[in-house]
Amino acid sequence: GQNIDQPTEMTATEGAIVQINCTYQTSGFNGLFWYQQHAGEAPTFLSYNVLDGLEEKGRFSSFLSRSKGYSYLLLKELQMKDSASYLCAGANTGGFKTIFGAGTRLFVKA
């Protein structure tokens, strides 16, 4: 079966670091995505991990452990504009048949 779990909501302070966790029980996933979705807008691609380890991209980093079915998104130097939903998603082959978690709503406060 396919199941992706992530916390419903998180709150963090501007300038701080926040880690959003994602666990998954799937068969056949060979990649793990993170997308960002601001309220009323389309989801946009943040990162893709196919190998174990940490991928860093500016203020955002994403980690994957395939053996543990675990990923996290790390956001550094938080800004108010980072307030959004963060969607964890697994894919069988690239983007084909991408399966999403329910998303984590992040609130950044001053």
Next chain:
Amino acid sequence: ETGVTQTPRHLVMGMTNKKSLKCEQHLGHNAMYWYKQSAKKPLELMFVYSLEERVENNSVPSRFSPECPNSSHLFLHLHTLQPEDSALYLCASSQEGSYTGELFFGEGSRLTVL
């Protein structure tokens, strides 16, 4: 102009109406998707088209009928919908065979069924 455009952005319809959602992608991608997004629920994959052929239909009720006339356009035809079908319908495209194959989403069509 965004890569994936959806019209209309908002739609209100009665249960006996027939309407269509339209999606157009300007990215030269070879796969297109319909997703349903309801409050506090995961994005639900509805249909996938690859090279204009439907390759995925996730047990979607027949009151939703997709159409993909070419690689750039995707429609979702709606008829005799139920109030529980009210949701945000997102179209996406991707390039299968690319390294990530990430999805590029449109802004969505907000559907309200009365």
